[in-house]
Structures are given as structure tokens and as C-alpha cells.
Amino acid sequence: MKHLYQSVAVLLGADPKRPVADDYTPEAITLHAEQKADKTRIAAIHAEIAHKAQNKIPEKWRRRRWTVLILTNLLFVLSFQLDIQILEGALTGSRFVGFHMADLNSALQVMLAYKEVVLNLLIGTTTVLILWWLLGGRTFCSWVCPYHLLAEWTEIAHDYLAKKKIVKDHPFDRRVRTYFWIVFGVLAFVTGYTVFETISPTGILSRALIYGPGIALVWVATLLLFEIFYSKRAWCRYACPIGLTYGLVGAVSPLKVTYNLGNCFHEAECKKVCEVPHVLDVVIKGRATDVDLFIGADCTHCGRCVDACPTNSLNLEFKGLGQLLK
Amino acid sequence: MAKNKKLPPRKEKARRKFIRTVVMGIGVVGISLLGYLPVLGRWHKRIRPPGALKEQEFLASCIKCGQCVQVCPVNAIKLADLDEGFGIGTPYIDTRAQACDFSCDGLQCVLACPTGALTHHINYSHETDMAIARVVNENLCLAVLGKGFKGLARGDSFKGKLRYEDVDRWNPIRVNEYPYDLELCDLCVRQCPIEIRADQCAAGKPPSGDENQCPPERAIKLETIAGEDGILRKRPVILDGCVGCGVCEMICPVEPSVFVMDGTESRGMTV
Numbered sequence: 399m400k401h402l403y404q405s406v407a408v409l410l411g412a413d414p415k416r417p418v419a420d421d422y423t424p425e426a427i428t429l430h431a432e433q434k435a436d437k438t439r440i441a442a443i444h445a446e447i448a449h450k451a452q453n454k455i456p457e458k459w460r461r462r463r464w465t466v467l468i469l470t471n472l473l474f475v476l477s478f479q480l481d482i483q484i485l486e487g488a489l490t491g492s493r494f495v496g497f498h499m500a501d502l503n504s505a506l507q508v509m510l511a512y513k514e515v516v517l518n519l520l521i522g523t524t525t526v527l528i529l530w531w532l533l534g535g536r537t538f539c540s541w542v543c544p545y546h547l548l549a550e551w552t553e554i555a556h557d558y559l560a561k562k563k564i565v566k567d568h569p570f571d572r573r574v575r576t577y578f579w580i581v582f583g584v585l586a587f588v589t590g591y592t593v594f595e596t597i598s599p600t601g602i603l604s605r606a607l608i609y610g611p612g613i614a615l616v617w618v619a620t621l622l623l624f625e626i627f628y629s630k631r632a633w634c635r636y637a638c639p640i641g642l643t644y645g646l647v648g649a650v651s652p653l654k655v656t657y658n659l660g661n662c663f664h665e666a667e668c669k670k671v672c673e674v675p676h677v678l679d680v681v682i683k684g685r686a687t688d689v690d691l692f693i694g695a696d697c698t699h700c701g702r703c704v705d706a707c708p709t710n711s712l713n714l715e716f717k718g719l720g721q722l723l724k
Numbered sequence: 725m726a727k728n729k730k731l732p733p734r735k736e737k738a739r740r741k742f743i744r745t746v747v748m749g750i751g752v753v754g755i756s757l758l759g760y761l762p763v764l765g766r767w768h769k770r771i772r773p774p775g776a777l778k779e780q781e782f783l784a785s786c787i788k789c790g791q792c793v794q795v796c797p798v799n800a801i802k803l804a805d806l807d808e809g810f811g812i813g814t815p816y817i818d819t820r821a822q823a824c825d826f827s828c829d830g831l832q833c834v835l836a837c838p839t840g841a842l843t844h845h846i847n848y849s850h851e852t853d854m855a856i857a858r859v860v861n862e863n864l865c866l867a868v869l870g871k872g873f874k875g876l877a878r879g880d881s882f883k884g885k886l887r888y889e890d891v892d893r894w895n896p897i898r899v900n901e902y903p904y905d906l907e908l909c910d911l912c913v914r915q916c917p918i919e920i921r922a923d924q925c926a927a928g929k930p931p932s933g934d935e936n937q938c939p940p941e942r943a944i945k946l947e948t949i950a951g952e953d954g955i956l957r958k959r960p961v962i963l964d965g966c967v968g969c970g971v972c973e974m975i976c977p978v979e980p981s982v983f984v985m986d987g988t989e990s991r992g993m994t995v
Contacts, residue, residue: 478794490813491789491838498838504787508839511784516840519787571745581753589760590784591810596759597752601788605803605813609790614806636745637752 402649405694409645411573414679421687429659430684443663446708459701459714466541474608489542489604490595491522498522502530502647503640504601507594510586527647535648539634539641540673540700544607545599545618549634552622556630568629570636572676579639599633600640631673634698645695652716654692655699657681661711668703668712678703681711692717759809768808770816771970771985773801774824774852775834775842786841788813792833798885798896800824801833817854819970819985824854826917826969827887827896829931850918850939855968855985857944859960865982866909867946870955873909876900877977884974886915899975908956910946912972912983918943918965941965944972 400421408414422430433439473485474492486493490504500522509515530538539546559565582594595601599621602614625632634641657680664683669675677694680686693703693712703712731739762768763783773792776782792815793801800822801815808814815833817824826849834842846852862868878884878899885896904911913919918939921931925938943965946958960972960982973983 486794486836487789487791487838488813491787491791493791493836493838500787500838504789508785508787512781512839514785514840516838516844518838519840522838568744569741570748571741574745574749577749578752582756585753585757589810590780591760591763592784592786592788593756593759593810595788596806596810596812597756601813602806605788605790609793609803612805614812617806632748636748 401692405696406646406649408676409642409649409695410576411571414676417685417687423688425689426659426687429689430686433664433683439663443665446663449708457702457705459705463541463700464547467544467547470542471544471604471607474604478608488601488608489544490601497525499526499529501600501640502526503643504592504595504598506583506643507586507592510583511590511592513587530644530647531651532653534651534653534697534699535644535646535695536641536698537648537653538644539638540698543600543640544603545621546634546698548603548618548622549625549631552626553631556626559626560630565627570629570632572636574636575639575642578637579642582639594639598638598640600638634673641696641698648697649695652718653699654715654717655697655701655703656713656715656717657686657691657693658711658713659686659689659691661709662686663709663711665708667706667708671702671706673698673700673702759812762807762809763811768804768811768816769987770804770808770811770814771819771855771968771987773815773817773833773842774826774831774849774854774967774969775837775844775846776854777841777843782841783810783814785839786814787839789838790815791836791838792842795828795832795836796824797828797832798822798825798887817970819855819973820981821974822884823970823974825886825896825915825971829937848937849921849969850941850965850967852967852969855970855987857962857966857968857970857972857983858986859962859982860984861978861980861982862959864978864980865960866978867958867960868949870951870957871909873904873906873911873977876903877911877975886971886975889920908958909977910958911975911977912960913944913946915971915975916944917969917971918967922965939965943967 404415474488477483477485484495490501492499498518498521500519502523505519505523508519556565560567585593597617599618602618606612606615621633662681664681666681668681669678672678674696677697680691680693699714701714704714772782777785790803793803800817802818804811804814804816806812831847831849834844834846866873876899880900882900884899886899887896888902891897891902919942921937922939922942924931931937942963944963945961947961949957949959951957968985968987970985973981973985976982
């Protein structure tokens with residue numbers, strides 16, 4: 399339960415806690431002690447970093463993920479444009495071969511604003527809840543959300559400009575996302591309008607792809623420019639309530655990125671590529687309380703850390719539920 | 725009081741982060757609330773698809789997915805853009821460009837709606853209440869002028885569609901593929917979906933053999949104007965059976981149309 403509590407706390411914006419002595423398992427203590435003493439291990443790290451610099455690891459998960467993301471959105475587009483009717487609607491609400499699906503955050507906004515739930519919406523919401531619980535909650539973000547893909551591309555631009563010292567990342571307090579989640583929920587309930595949908599780049603982009611572009615894309619472009627020049631990955635990291643909704647769903651999901659302390663050289667290659675690096679604090683030397691751990695609920699299961707890790711310490715896996723409630 | 729006391733760098737950094745987080749938090753919520761303006765100011769008076777709830781409830785319950793857009797056989801439904809604020813992504817019908825002619829018969833948009841924003845409590849075209857037609861340019865009306873109409877109702881380049889049962893019972897065709905030759909223009913009455921159904925029912929042939937499809941009231945008629953010049957003149961009169969589908973506005977061959985759809989009073993279903 400302690401892990402789950404930590405995972406949700408970090409999701410809501412808390413800083414990851416340093417473990418206390420009691421948290422460590424004997425196996426973990428032994429491993430940590432060995433790593434400090436082991437000279438050959440340190441030599442191995444240096445050899446391995448040099449090797450990796452020469453042989454760039456192909457980004458397997460990223461390629462798979464982009465393919466899934468593009469195909470999913472393409473299926474939406476073609477279902478309408480070619481009338482193949484497999485996945486009708488948009489990301490906010492759709493039918494997959496006739497079965498209702500409703501985006502959890504959009505459905506929540508509608509329920510709070512309208513204060514009434516028709517059966518179809520309930521069915522759609524439940525279906526999607528089960529789907530993303532199985533698939534890891536925020537997996538939606540990195541594997542389906544079209545804004546995520548654009549933000550990954552602009553992130554490349556940000557990193558390039560940051561390297562040239564033209565731009566600088568300005569981080570925000572991550573708790574602001576929880577504040578947004580609550581404020582937009584309250585606003586929907588009080589005003590009776592789905593206020594968040596007005597600025598949701600996910601809904602805007604999905605509709606633009608399917609039904610054609612509009613001036614709403616100016617807002618999306620503004621967000622992307624903000625991310626390039628001011629704050630890296632700002633919307634997904636600090637703002638989007640959709641991400642938090644799915645994060646909560648994924649807190650006890652069987653799909654997890656798992657971490658193995660025994661293999662880890664603590665090089666932090668994973669943290670460099672991670673959209674939500676706070677979930678990877680466990681890889682910092684001395685932090686892992688057990689030999690095998692899973693990465694917390696804010697993780698989008700994008701797999702970039704899995705690709706980046708030179709020692710296969712991180713993996714994308716389905717785990718039994720008993721493990722997660724530990 | 726100590727003024728401009730320099731904070732240690734770590735604290736200064738945290739202070740700046742806190743300030744920009746507050747600014748960002750207020751900014752994003754503020755921008756989203758700008759969406760209230762078009763709604764409060766009623767900048768756009770949109771005709772909503774069949775079965776739409778009263779405007780406020782409609783905006784609340786619509787999940788902005790466009791499934792109604794996808795099922796419409798005449799592509800009458802469009803989605804609103806960001807300039808409509810909280811109404812972004814909600815469906816509307818631009819009746820002059822493409823009215824709802826009920827050629828799907830079964831109110832497909834209503835069936836497609838996942839949230840009940842288009843209420844599932846109605847089944848037939850005559851039960852809808854999108855707006856009411858108003859005769860606003862009677863002086864331009866060809867029937868009032870005693871004139872006939874020959875040719876394409878909206879010209880060659882018009883992209884709108886209608887179902888012509890004498891051409892194809894199941895598929896709507898382009899209006900520019902259907903030339904007319906009328907002694908006195910009666911296009912608004914002739915193409916009115918409610919009138920077509922009422923006529924079929926009066927002739928003992930209700931659509932799909934289903935008596936429930938029969939409108940209880942007539943929607944539009946041409947009324948003879950007493951004239952001294954011996955020319956036959958008629959004037960369009962909107963009746964209680966009008967549901968505001970907009971076909972009369974769309975098919976009207978004069979510019980601007982004799983009709984507009986008025987959604988202010990009758991728009992919206994109350995469940």
C-alpha cells in the first residue's frame with residue numbers, strides 16, 4: 399500500500415519522498431552496499447557509457463508507439479472520410495464497431511455540467527475505464543493522444559535550442575495540475591458548461607484531424623510554442639487534467655514499467671528522456687527500497703526509458719495485481 | 725522592515741517557480757473562461773440538429789465528438805469552432821447551405837448521440853423542434869410576384885443535397901442535378917419534408933407504411949392573395965407543424981432567401 403500511496407501522491411504533484419531505513423528490504427540493502435564497494439562495476443559503467451555513445455540504441459518503443467498513435471488517429475479519420483465506420487466519432491466520444499467509448503475526462507465534464515447520465519454515456523465511460531485500467535491509465539497520453547505526438551516533436555526543438563543555450567526550461571510546480579483538475583471540475587458543475595473542452599488540445603486536434611482544421615488550432619500552436627521557448631512539455635507535465643484522470647485510473651493497473659535494481663548502473667539515462675522524470679527518482683543511487691519495483695502512476699508507459707536504459711533495468715510489463723498493492 | 729532582502733539562490737528559485745506557477749494557473753483558467761463570452765453574449769445563434777435540448781443543457785451535455793456529423797446523409801451538420809467559446813465542437817446546421825431534409829427518416833443523428841444532447845425521446849421528424857421558419861423577405865418571393873421558376877433552384881455551383889423520392893427513395897442527390905419548371909414558384913411547399921409526409925399520409929401511403937411517420941399538423945402553405953391585376957399571386961404562410969428544418973430557406977431560389985430559421989423561441993426539446 400505504501401508504494402501505491404507514494405505513486406498517487408507523486409501523481410498529484412508531491413515530490414518523491416526519500417525512503418527511510420525501515421523501507422528497505424534486506425536484499426536491497428545488500429545490493430546497495432555492494433554497488434558502492436565494487437570497483438569493477440564502476441569501470442564497467444564507464445566502458446558501457448563509451449560503448450553506448452558509439453552505438454546508438456534504436457528507439458524501438460518509440461517507433462512502436464508512434465505507429466499505434468498514428469494508426470489509431472488515422473482509423474478515426476478514415477472511418478469518417480472513407481466511411482469505413484470502424485471507429486466513429488472523435489477522441490472525446492466514439493463508437494468502436496458499434497460499441498460506445500467515452501473519454502473519461504470529457505465524460506466527467508459532461509456529467510458534472512449536465513448532472514444527468516444517459517445509459518450510452520455510462521456504457522462508454524465504463525468500457526473506456528476498463529480498457530485504460532488494463533492498459534495502464536496514462537498509456538492513453540503517449541500511445542493515443544495526438545497532442546502528445548506534436549509535443550514530442552516540439553520537445554526535440556526545445557532540447558536543440560536549450561543545448562545551444564537559446565532557450566531555458568522553466569519548470570512549474572506540478573501540483574498545479576491537481577489544481578486544474580479540481581478547478582475545471584468545479585467550473586463544469588457550477589457554470590453548467592464543459593469549460594475545459596474549450597481549451598483541450600486533445601479534443602481540438604482530434605476534431606481537426608477528422609472534421610477539418612479551424613481557428614482552434616491557433617491555441618494548440620500557442621501551447622506548442624510555449625513549450626519550445628519557455629517550458630518543456632508544459633501542457634502534459636503540469637496542466638492537462640485528462641492526464642491526471644487517466645493517471646488515477648492507471649494507479650493500480652497491471653501494465654507497468656518495472657525497475658530492477660540489480661541491473662541498474664544509476665546512469666540516469668532514463669531520466670533524461672522521460673516526460674515525467676519525477677517518477678524515475680527510484681533509479682537514483684540508494685533510493686530503491688527493493689530489488690524489483692514498478693514506476694508510479696504518472697508514467698505514460700511511453701517506453702523511452704526502456705529504450706534509453708543501457709542495462710535493461712527498465713521494462714514494460716504486465717504485472718499481477720498483488721504486486722501493485724504492496 | 726527589511727526591504728529587498730536577498731533570498732538565498734535556492735529559495736529565490738523556488739519563489740520564482742511558485743510565482744510563475746500561480747500566473748500560469750490563473751492564466752489558463754482565465755483563457756478557458758473567455759469561452760463564456762460568446763455564450764453569454766449569444767454571438768452565434770445556431771440551429772442545432774434534431775432533438776437538441778435547450779441551448780444551455782445542450783452545451784452542457786454535448787461531448788463534442790461529432791458522431792451526429794458522421795451519420796447525416798446530407799452532411800447538414802457542422803461543428804462549431806473556438807470562436808463559439810464553450811460551444812466549441814458542438815454541432816449546428818447552416819440551413820441556407822444545407823438544411824436537414826430528414827432523408828435518413830430515422831433521425832440518425834439522434835440515434836448516434838452518445839450523451840442524450842440530442843434527446844432519444846423523439847423518433848419522428850415531426851416531433852423535432854429545431855426552430856421555426858419566418859418569412860422575412862416576402863417582397864422578393866416569386867409567388868408573391870406572381871412568377872414561376874425554371875432551372876436550378878440554387879444555381880449550378882450549389883453543393884446542397886435533397887432527397888427526391890421520384891429520383892431515388894434512398895439516396896439524396898445534389899439540388900443542382902434537379903431542374904424545375906414551375907408555372908408559379910412553390911418550391912418551399914413542394915420540398916418541405918413535413919408537407920411531403922403529410923401529403924403521402926393524406927394519400928393513404930405513409931412513409932415506410934408507418935402511420936407514426938404522419939405529421940399531425942401541416943407546416944407551410946401558399947395562400948392566394950386577392951389581386952386586382954388578374955395575375956395569380958400567392959404568399960407563403962408558416963403553420964404550426966413547422967419544425968425549423970430549413971429546407972424552405974435552402975431551396976428558395978431568390979437571394980437572399982425569403983425565409984430564415986428563428987431558433988430563439990422554439991429551439992430545443994424539453995425532456
